[in-house]
Amino acid sequence: MQRVLSGMRPSGKLHIGHLHGVLDNWRRLQETYECFFFVADWHALTTNYENPCTIPKNIAEMVLDWLSVGLDPGKSTLFIQSDVKEHAELYLLLSMITPVPWLERNPTYKEQQEQLADRDLSTFGFLGYPVLQAADIIMYKANKVPVGVDQAPHVELTREITRRFNYLYREVFPVPDVLLTRVPKLPGLDGRKMSKSYGNAIFLSDPPPSIREKISTMVTDVERPRKSDTGDPERRCVAFNLHRLYMPEERLNAIVEDCKSTRLGCVACKKGLSEALIAYLAPIQERRSALASNPGRLSDILKDGAARARSVAIKTMEEVRSAIWSHSVR
Ligand code: TRP
Numbered sequence: 001m002q003r004v005l006s007g008m009r010p011s012g013k014l015h016i017g018h019l020h021g022v023l024d025n026w027r028r029l030q031e032t033y034e035c036f037f038f039v040a041d042w043h044a045l046t047t048n049y050e051n052p053c054t055i056p057k058n059i060a061e062m063v064l065d066w067l068s069v070g071l072d073p074g075k076s077t078l079f080i081q082s083d084v085k086e087h088a089e090l091y092l093l094l095s096m097i098t099p100v101p102w103l104e105r106n107p108t109y110k111e112q113q114e115q116l117a118d119r120d121l122s123t124f125g126f127l128g129y130p131v132l133q134a135a136d137i138i139m140y141k142a143n144k145v146p147v148g149v150d151q152a153p154h155v156e157l158t159r160e161i162t163r164r165f166n167y168l169y170r171e172v173f174p175v176p177d178v179l180l181t182r183v184p185k186l187p188g189l190d191g192r193k194m195s196k197s198y199g200n201a202i203f204l205s206d207p208p209p210s211i212r213e214k215i216s217t218m219v220t221d222v223e224r225p226r227k228s229d230t231g232d233p234e235r236r237c238v239a240f241n242l243h244r245l246y247m248p249e250e251r252l253n254a255i256v257e258d259c260k261s262t263r264l265g266c267v268a269c270k271k272g273l274s275e276a277l278i279a280y281l282a283p284i285q286e287r288r289s290a291l292a293s294n295p296g297r298l299s300d301i302l303k304d305g306a307a308r309a310r311s312v313a314i315k316t317m318e319e320v321r322s323a324i325w326s327h328s329v330r
Contacts (some may be wrong), residue, residue: 002035004179007040007081007133010058014065015201016277017194020245021183025146027070033093035076035141039063042081042088043133046126063298065204068288079305081136086313090135093320095128097164100219103127107153134158138165138173139313146179169323170322171315172316184245189218191238205288208278215239227265231315239270246276 006026014023029035039059045052050211059080071078081087103109104127113121133154137145138161145155155178162173186202187193202214218239224231233240233256243252255272258264291297 001034002143003036003140004029004144004146005036005038005137005140005176006146007038007043007136008060009044010042010062011044011196012058013061013196013203013205015194015196015203016050016242017067017186017201018065019204020186020196021148022146022181023066023069023071025181026076029144029146030072033144036142037066037071037076037078038136038232038309039080040133040136042130043129043302046121046123046129046132047112047121049123049125050119056208060295060298061205064132064288064291064303065069066077067301068204068284073301073305077305077308079309082215083276083306084139084309084313086310086317087132087135087139090139090140090313090320091128091132093315093324094131094135094165097168098128098131098134098161100127102157104129104132106157108150123301130134130157131161134161137176138162139316140309141316142176143174144179145176145208146181148181148183152178153182170326172319185241185243187238187241189214189238191219202277204281204284206275206281207285211278211281213273215242215270215277216267218242219268220270221259224266227267228262230262231259231266233259235300239266239273242277243273246273246280255261290329 008022026035026037033264039062041055041059043060044055048055056328063078066078067073098289109127109129112126130153134157137155137158155176159175162175166173166175188195188198189202190198190200192198192200202211206214219237220239221231221235221237223229223235231237233243237259245253247255251272255264255269259269
């Protein structure tokens with residue numbers, strides 16, 4: 001069976017953008033591949049080294065979300081990066097063969113430094129971010145790496161580092177393919193990309209009253225200030241992007257008609273949307289609270305995942321050491 005590996009930095013509670021953009025895809029992949037999904041807590045440290053105390057709580061919140069949407073520890077190996085120290089050794093060894101210009105050329109390097117201008121990211125660890133990512137991926141001899149387009153340059157670098165390793169020492173690793181995740185258009189409450197840092201996100205764990213409150217603030221068709229004006233959801237109604245996800249086809253058609261004919265106003269329309277989303281999230285939230293009330297279960301799942309990951313990592317590292325050292329006369 002082919003292997004899939006992907007990871008997420010522990011950003012805390014996940015929102016519906018993560019669900020439709022990443023998690024739905026991971027959940028599907030676990031049916032056809034041997035999957036490894038992990039929490040990239042060392043990667044989080046590359047940008048948050050001044051304030052690491054939030055990371056452990058964020059890990060727990062994120063993994064709760066993973067499990068509640070149906071990532072299944074019986075099918076996939078779920079673990080925390082720093083529980084598998086072999087990642088650090090492989091990262092070190094790959095750093096020996098990675099030319100610095102490859103890293104300086106990495107588009108996310110400059111971009112992130114500019115975007116996170118309040119932090120000092122002129123560190124060795126931040127420059128080496130993609131080398132650590134390469135170690136994460138090839139440790140498990142992953143064939144496919146599902147990521148969004150923003151991460152594609154990192155997978156490309158992984159491919160280059162892998163080829164270089166195989167060429168210098170021995171053909172230990174398959175060169176992994178990127179599996180580009182098509183992210184459905186899911187704007188946040190204000191129409192910008194949904195993101196925790198923009199404060200425009202609906203979280204998977206938001207309770208019903210806060211979902212109602214948030215959706216009521218969503219921008220609808222700006223060319224329809226009054227209910228008596230004819231609307232068009234296809235024009236620029238931000239809320240309608242969510243209708244597409246949570247409303248059954250027949251309801252969707254009726255909503256379009258009623259909006260155009262002024263029968264349905266935006267306030268009532270968004271109330272219907274809130275209820276549909278609340279119903280959609282209900283089983284997810286039920287699973288989440290069952291898990292949250294049993295923290296021992298979460299730590300067992302992660303311990304077991306780390307043990308499974310480590311058994312693969314230990315074997316890989318034996319091959320890596322033998323490939324490197326067999327070249328020297330000792
Ligand atoms: N850099 C990725 C992100 O920010 C997280 C990540 C770390 C990752 N290692 C990985 C993703 C390996 C895929 C494969 O989203």
